[in-house]
Amino acid sequence: MSQSSLPTSASVVIVGGGVIGTSIAFHLVEAGVTEVVLLERGALGSGSTCRAAGGVRAQFSDELNIAIGARSLEAFTRFRERPGQEIDLHQVGYLFLLSTQDDVAAFERDVKLQNELGVTSRMIDVAEARRLSPLTDTTGVLAAAFSPDDGHCTPESVVLGYASEARRLGAVLRTGVTVLDIETKGDRATAVVTDRGTIEADTVICAAGAWSAEIGEMAGVDLPVRPVRRQVMFTEAMPDLPPVVPLTIDFSSTFYFHREGRGLLLGMSDPDQEPGFHLDYSEEWLPRLGAAIETRAPSLLDVGLTPGWAGLYEVTPDHNALIGRASDPANFLYATGFSGHGFLQAPAVGEIVRDLALDREPFVDVGPLGMDRFTSGAAVRPETHIV
Incomplete structure (x- = not known):
């Protein structure tokens, strides 16, 4: 297969090549998942990631965001060893x-x-x-x-680190690919349709950032992201x-x-x-x-x-992330709506989505971050540290 061609099938298709998408790809292939394909319309990180201020922290106002931030901060301190990239981390507080x-x-x-x-x-x-x-x-x-212990680092380098190691471990990352539709049958997403061909998929993951509502709509999933x-x-x-x-x-x-x-x-x-x-x-x-x-x-x-x-x-309406698995289609996962915190939470989110995709229990219960919180009346306390 050439560098520009797309596979016709995959175990996992990730839509979105920013820091969240590349983190998910890395964590999946590191765990031994084969046939992982990531699709990005522009260049890797060209959406919100490479326009981020680069702050990393664990100072949040609720237990779940604190846990995700702290887990990610720990990963940033070890990024030179895993996945193996210098990210110019400055723990200046x-x-x-x-x-x-x-x-x-x-x-x-x-x-x-x-x-x-x-x-x-x-x-x-x-x-x-x-x-x-x-x-x-x-x-x-x-x-x-x-x-x-908080501080800042370089978003582009984080994306490069995740993407390079994901590729080395066997993931297929393709840029310049526009997703046009997501085909469904029954309660399953069956394929991702792009301007360069269709990929049959066992699992589809939306990590499309600010563009996630459109991707969700293709699968019949309401992702309230603006x-x-x-x-x-x-x-x-x-x-x-x-x-x-x-x-x-x-x-x-x-x-x-x-x-x-x-x-x-x-x-x-x-x-x-x-x-x-x-x-x-x-x-x-x-x-x-x-x-x-x-x-x-x-x-x-x-x-x-x-x-x-x-x-x-x-x-999102409560400035908290959307992380979870849709009920229909049941093989559609999402990690989006981070309201300015996506870069700093990306390492932990990659772990979490990997575990959700593999039907394993993540290190934290992300049930409160499911999209149904906005219809069930179980919304998370609005995040106040929104800078």
Whole structure:
């Protein structure tokens, strides 16, 4: 079979070649699954993954997300050995700056839960927050939460590591392939139809990120995922930049920054952003970003800024992921809707989906992340750490 041709059948077809899809492919073939095929419309990681800010952490507000984040963080620390790729991991910590009593109380509860689950986060006072992140103006900050094991790494390198090892172990990864339909018969998905041929499949896995609703619809599965644009900018080189800069988040505004080369990467969410596939970079967010910088890191106003890029969050109604197996078709699995957390949760999600596909019990019960939570009234507590 040539590098460009598609197999006519597979045990597993994965739709989506970002960090989630490549992680799933790697974990499946590592476990001995043969005939794994991954399909990606663009280049690997060209959707949301390579436009991510690259943060990795275990600071979340509920037990399930903490467990998934911690498991993934552990995998990132060993990525050089397994699957075998340098990812430029910087464990400089995540620093959440808190400006209201309600936020302080919520983070105190969250840190207590995180500590019970083995995460080394802690509440700190304003003076320590300023010492850890000296670019920050802490006026109005009441307290902060800090976890020294968190940090950031390079998304493209993570995708490369998973994809290269998956290929070495026998997976077929094809780019430039558009999925047109998913054929079903009875309660089974039987084939994936593409613009380059049809692949009969025993199992189909949707890892298509912001495009997952369309893939789900092809199989008759309602995946409530909406795309929402998020943007980043960069500073010019800063000669006096401290060697260690934690990933610093002003929780009230969602403004954040971390070191990127000799400068900083900056970002924040835009509550006025309309959902949709808006992949163009827009300057409409700049007044809000400028106000946040002036409040929380005013020295950056004297540094040159350059536009970065626009990417897509894949947002669910409660900002929690969708992970599970559909009831119909029963061989259709999904891992999507991560609402900005897909990159940092990808290693653990690859494990989880591998186990679901093999009818094994994952290391955590992801039943609460099934899509039926939105129709059964059993929705997960909305995730608050959504930066």
